Amino acid sequence: MSGQADLSRITLHVTGMTCAACAARIEKAVGKMDGVAEVSVNVALERAVVLLDAKRARTEQIEARIAQLGFGVRLLNSDDGKSDANSGEEIRRSRAMFLLSLAFTLPFFWAMIPHHAASSSPWVPELLANPWFQLALAVPVQFGFGLPFYIRAYEALKNGSANMDVLIVLGTSTAFFYSHYLLFHPGQVMMGSGHHSPYYFDTSTMIITIVWLGRWIEASARKRTADSLSQLYAMQTDTACMLTPDGERQVPVDTLKEGDLLRVRPGERVPLDGIVAQGTSAVDESLITGESMPVKKRKGDRVIGGTLNSSGVLEIRVLRTTGQSTIARMIRMVEEAQNAKAPIQRVADKIAAVFVPAIAVTAVCTFLYWYGLGEPGAAGGALEKAIAVLLIACPCALGLATPVSILVASGRAAQKGIVYMEGAALERLHQTDILLFDKTGTVTFGAPKVTDVIAAEGETQATLLSKLAGAEQLSEHPLSRAVVDEAERRGLRVPDCGSFLAVPGCGVRAEVHGRGIVAGTRRWLEEQGIPFAETERAAGPLRSQGKQLIYVAVDGRPAGVVALADTVRPTAAPALRQLKKQGMDIRLVTGDHAAAAKAVAERLGNVRYYADMLPDQKLGLVRRLQSQGKRVTMVGDGINDAPALAAADIGVAVGNGTDVAKAAADVHLLKSDLKAMADAVRISRKTMANIHQNMALSFCYNALAIPAALSGHLAPWMACTAMALSSLTVIINALRLKRV
Template sequence: MATSEKTLQITGMTCAACANRIEKGLSKIEGVEKANVNFALESSTIVYDPAKTNVNEFKARVEKLGFNVVQEKVAFDISGMTCAACATKIEKRIGKMDGVSNASVNFALETIAVEYDSKQVETTEMITAVKKMGYELIPKQDSKDKMDHKEQEIKKQEKKFIISLILTIPLLWTMVAHFEFLSFIYMPHILMNPWLQLAFATPVQFIIGAQFYKGAFNSLRNKSANMDVLVALGTSAAYFYSLYLSIEWMNNGKVGSPELYFEASAVIITLIVLGKLFEVRAKGKTSQAIQKLLGLQAKTARVLRGSVEMELPIEEVIVGDTILVKPGERIPVDGEIIEGRSAIDESMITGESIPVDKVAGDKVIGATINKNGSLQITATKVGKDTALAQIVKVVEEAQGSKAEIQRLADKISGIFVPVVVVIAVATFLIWFFIVTPGDFRSALIPTISILVIACPCALGLATPTSIMAGSGRAAEMGLLFKGGEHLENTRSIDTVVLDKTGTVTKGQPALTDITVTAGFTEDEVLQLVATAENQSEHPLAQAIVLGVKEKGLSLLDVSDFEALPGYGIRANVSGKEVLVGTRKLMNDYKIAISDSNAAMEKFESEGKTAMLIAVNHKLAGIVAVADTVKETSKEAIARMQALGLEVIMLTGDNQRTAEAIARQVGLSHVIAEVLPEQKSDEIKKLQDQGKKVAMVGDGINDAPALAMANIGMAVGTGTDIAIEAADITLMRGDLNSVADAIIMSRKTMRNIKQNLFFAFFYNTIGIPIAAIGLLAPWVAGAAMAFSSVSVVLNALRLQKVKL
């Protein structure tokens, strides 16, 4: 069956349940092989047989379910861009097409993301429109193919540079004759021959430099100007003026040696090609995060089908397969353990360095490492549905998106080249008519220098390279920014609102305290209580049983168990009557509890659930259970406060329990007894006070509050982490990630500002210096090439950030 793939943009979803409903509805359409709805990205990817169904049926089904298909999304790789002006031009052209609501070009990644209405425009029209501009839109390649393409591009640039360098070195040697302080260097007379210089310069100008002429022609044909226009103008002026002087020298009987500028044009082109080589290599490094993530994937899986064990390529594993994983091996796909227990190293996915113990029933993530036990798992997600694939997709989309500061840089780049051409022409006229009247050579040199040094490559690379490096490094640390705008906006957060259960606390009750009265020992009372509670399914009972088992105590024989709803339990344990429950339960059985009042009130003031214990109608002690604070919460909150952030806890729990938890973690501001649907109202109140608010929650239950906040952060672990309903997914269940995300955002924005400073510095300083004749063209070429490289190298520093 020949299948096609379609991505629809869906609006109206309010929770993960909506996504599941749409997914089921689409899957029921005849001809649909697979439908995957991404709640966070509000999109659906459908694999289908075009002979049996079409896109209109998908839209009709989604609309019948009460949702809307407003836009579709498509992504292309772009071939032929040479600078930010090219990117701006393509973006404007696609953006003006009927049916296109948004087009975003990333110059550093050489990609474009388009949101459009297929009823008004087809992707083929986009490809044709861009082709007429002299560029090429290529259907999005997967990350591995793109890395291979990058390798080919690097080799191509290396070859160009080597050829250009070999031809340029003899011309560079002739520059020695221009400087008296280098007169001691031997200069072969033959190198001063204009025709020999022409022979060296021509292949560089028209073969190596063909890309600049082609780009300039396409740009001018589209009534705009880009970097290629500047390079073609500058180098052509030097080349053809030198050719004119060579012809004049021959007509004058070959007297003397004319002052030629073949070396200027050749050196400029060679330096720009070198800069492009560095740039391509560096841009490859900014995508290292994705390469590392892809490299984590297991290549094969040991699959058990029937009674036969076989080793299959990862692509052939299907949902439902039973997979055997030995100690030290990577888990090939997302799944659930059906047999065995082990510690799993999830550091490559969550950034958490301590292995996590897993037993039958626990979920495991593909690409994590099985440390010490043999496991059998059932595959639950494969291919593009795995957590790793979702993470790669989120990182790619974040790297391809635009921050607001980049949009400003793009606007400047769009008008920069025409302004520079005007400045260059004005400079030539001033020199030719005023400074050195009639001296063409003196007027030409500063003009060439201006055209060359002013190329806005660095300006175009300043923001996207930092976004790529910053979001990639963040992903390695377990922080998934779902767009460049979120990476930018997080830095401005001044207030962090934390959900309590599952965010500040573990979200699971645990045994915390035991006190006993005279005549009883702790171990004795714990054994009796745990044995009695083991018959109950109540979460607090299970917490007591688990806590006692962790202490190494065994359970006893039990009989005559009775649950007393609202009061507690009664059971006969090894011949002893055991009661566990409330004050009311004890009073009903006429057990004296007055001596326990102080301890009960103390536990309750700490936000714990305290239960009285009686053995054979005598008070034996008190057991306390609580949703305990995560070990890292207090430290993490202290880090946030040290960053100058106001930290608030928001919970539906009662005021006393909330304040008890707040005291443990060092918080003074608590908003308690808030219903889930009221949480977004509390966020709005804070925003009305002028605060920039980040909401930190579980990403689903807190969806309205996460959506209302300036930045929504989902704290989560598990296989669905990459599709949580938030702007940032914190892969670890650790609040330190909140501070890490804010620090990463601040460092990235600082890096972008440094890059923009470098880019503007080169141009604003270089152009006036060139205009007054103090900058040789070859120096201008070197400065221009170095400006792009320095910007990319500065961005790469983000990949070394340690938190």
């Protein structure tokens, strides 16, 4: 980690990439530059992420190198994502190029009708069959609309690599220049096998037109995959209502500082993370945490930037500025996960790197075979089959198989409040053998709550809890706060407290409405001559469950016992049952004593548990399980969980856990509902299945199509159409993940 301390991370928007070979070419060229530690290029996102030593390499040098390769490039700033995610420039350009190219290609389609008509042929103007007229139509298509392919192919070959553009240029140029040669040397005209004409101007124009159609469809489909990220960007507000000594003032959110006071009215989005300083309202956090119901907020509660204020007016004190807000960090993490390559993607990249040269050689061999043996001397037919091989085998679908699936899945996960820090975490999570859950704050609420009230004779639960709350209201102890909160939750009146004395480690002594209240440990009260033998028979089972007990006496007489515990979250048990069904071995890890751990483990379905575990012992447990060949995922929220989170195969930070825990984790659950953990595993499994489907589709497509092209059963324009459809199939299959 120390080696990367001095590295800077830049994100570049790269246009003009068409397949995995383009990404590999950029990575190879930029990776060789002095000062570049790491580079990752994502075709689906059109992003390049570069880690560089700012002392040895500058951003301008990186941009210049990518531009030399023939790609458009610009630096992405933190504010660029919103416009970039919604950009339709590529769609508009591809559509315009397709429509213009189609206008020049339609006459060729008309001229082909008689050769495919079953009976009577429709009328076709003689002009359309004139080779000089066909040349006039083909030139603007080949060298106008096809110029971008020539430029990118030249840049690729100049840098010692080949991509899809090389295949397109080879195929179309061969058809065009062969036809051009025959046009000026009529004595060399030879009919190709099954072809209606010795000229192939129609082949070159149709290929370029179909490629532009494929680019248009693909750009439109890829834009749909960015919808989830666009929703996150849309949650960021540009202005906020700031409260100043002179009154309200609308200010840009970027100018706000920590501690500024904001007013948020019903129907408005919370501009930034903060704490409620005044007011009560229900806030819709569904797009951030996945919580379906609005969450009630009152003074002292935290609110998340980007959430929607549903009812009352809130005054909020800013906690985090724009770049550090939850929504900004969430967007950053999602983008990083989408940019980072999963290990399976690197396999596809290696295949794509050798695929294009191999296909070029195969096309040459195809021509030689058909010209020499298959149809001796039929140069036209041999050429047609070689062109089909060139076009059918482009690895576009293979290059898109992984990044498009990860792009859609990580966006969908973000909608559910799940952020994968990198693509590798998305790939590995479902492979977990043992799932370790921290107890306090993860499986439980992390704060004590009243669970039982045992009232002695002459008291009721309500009167006992009311008196105890009156006595405890001046104490800052967590147990005291839990008692007061429970009384308020039940709608009980909390009486005023007169004299008050807190005895550390023992309890409190107070006067409430003239009655002397003593509350604390049983030993302390019995030392003062207050017996609890009868009450203990009812309280004993509660102690065995690991609950903490407050014994209460009123005017020197036993009044009852109040039990408190860190209660299990209501969604924890169902979530863990779901994870068990997914094949996970669930275990509980806690620093609490065995009785408390056992009680929680029983509530969760008698899962295996480890009690009295210090941070180093949690770390040792993870390593011990890993040494047994197990893949371990650790789920926690505290500083004491950080070592285990970092050591585990996958670390998962939950809810509003500490920054240390989040930094050590590979996955971040934005809410403390453990159903999100089950969702995270399910999305991981579905995503990997989707990627494998995409790769299988790509390989099956080539396995079926290449032999068809080699045997002469696939015309070049059909091969080009099939190539575009294969990429579209992969994208459509990936989009199914939006429904996970």
